[in-house]
Amino acid sequence: MRFKDWATRVILISLMFMALIAVLLIGRATQLHNNRITYHTSNPQVTAWSQYPQAQFQSAKEPEKKFQRVIKSPVKISKPLARYVTTQTFAQYRPNYQVASVDPTNYGERYAQDVNGVTLNNQPIIVLHETGYSASSAINFFQVAHTDESVQASYHALIKLDGTVVYLVPPEKRAFGAANSVFESPQGVETVQTNPNLPASVNNFAYHVSLETPPDSYDSSSQQTHSGYTEAQYDSLAWLIAQSQVPDDRITTHHLVDRSGKKVDPINFDGNKFLDLLNTYRQIRPIYRVSK
Secondary structure, rough: OOOHHHHHHHHHHHHHHHHHHHHHHHHHHHHHHHHHHHHHOOOOOOOOOHHHHOOOOOOOOOOOOOOOOOOOOOOOOOOEEEEEEEEEHHHHHOOOEEEEOOOOOHHEEOOOOOOOOOEEEOOOOEEEEOOOOOOHHHHHHHHHHHHOOOOOOOEEEEEEEOOEEEEEEOOEEOOOOOOOEEEEEEEEEEEOOOOOOOOOEOOEEEEEEEEOOHHHOOOOOOOOHHOOOOHHHHHHHHHHHOOOOOHHHEEEEHHHHOOOOOOOOOOOHHHHHHHHHHHHHEEEEEOOOOOO
């Protein structure tokens, strides 16, 4: 064999080994990067937004069950946990839906810490509202940019008079539905301050849903002059919230969480009727786990 041929083969073999080593190093680096991403997104300090209602759109297919997520416990115990699962009644009810964009100035990110650097671990709540005027007027307002932080506002979802569900802000984002507000739970008072220049509020751990106000009740501030909501609105509201893992006792109203003394919505809301419907759309299912 000539020296030239032998040298060529040696060079080719060396290049093959170098290429193999490069591939292995790139694969290792990718794996390490993916591990970092997984650790970041599974940070237990961030509120579990997956417990909020998830958008479900109409389809010819059977309803998906992806939104039925288990309530996770950080402690391994033998006693049962539980989750909400939707029922056959839920599967048979399919409201119309719309998706409307909201200007980015009118919503934000959910914070892992408050203004003082304290880690936040509030469990989700659902706050019920009403629009005050038409659904279209509320949506138009949310789609306009607002530089004044005291004016910025939004809901996660809105339910029209005919029961149409309008998806506005994704559940993992922080909608600006309640300004100066507090949620009173059996564990104590819950509120979060994320801006040192504004009062504390429930927005960081709240999912905001609003009912469209009936036309004859615009500007109404009392039950006597408010005609209430449609059957379709109650059905769609229960259907939407049935997709969440938020328990009944963490569903509240704008009036109850408000600390400004100005909010009275949703006016003339029948809470018992809503909870009866909600319990037909979802049920508690125990889950038994054996500790290791």
